[in-house]
Amino acid sequence: MHRLILFFLILFIVYHLFKRYVRSLFGFRTKPHDKRPTPITDELVKDPVCGTYVPKREAIVYGKMGKLYYFCSKKCLEEFKKSGHQNDRA
Template sequence: MYRIIIILILLIILYFLLRSAFREFGTRTQERLPKPKDQMVQDPVCRVFVPRGSAVTEVIGGQTYCFCSQGCATTFQRQMTG
């Protein structure tokens, strides 16, 4: 009789372990496929990575560049124009 209870408890523990493992797997796949807004872009001036959603974007010479701040954007424009 006790053996059945032990097996049941083990099954419940196994169920919870598997459930948490699947939940962890789910969040990992979400991290692997970030939304375009959360995608990390590199600042060409200071080499810092910033999320696309909060980055300062500037279109220079028909190409879009992402910067961590407006200061880096102006520095880059100054470098481009000479």
């Protein structure tokens, strides 16, 4: 009888170790280790294409002729590149 208890105890431990092992293999995504670095700024920047204001740290940055442009999405960036805003340098 004692042996049976011991057997189940070992089984229990092995099961838990296995579970932990599996979690370490697949569970890395659930771990919130992507601690966001302190936000640089919450400054809003204007998307020159659609006119939307986007938080600077979330905006897509595009540098052109020494000037930085911020976009709400890649689509707007593409739009910007296509339309060629070269002459807005003034």
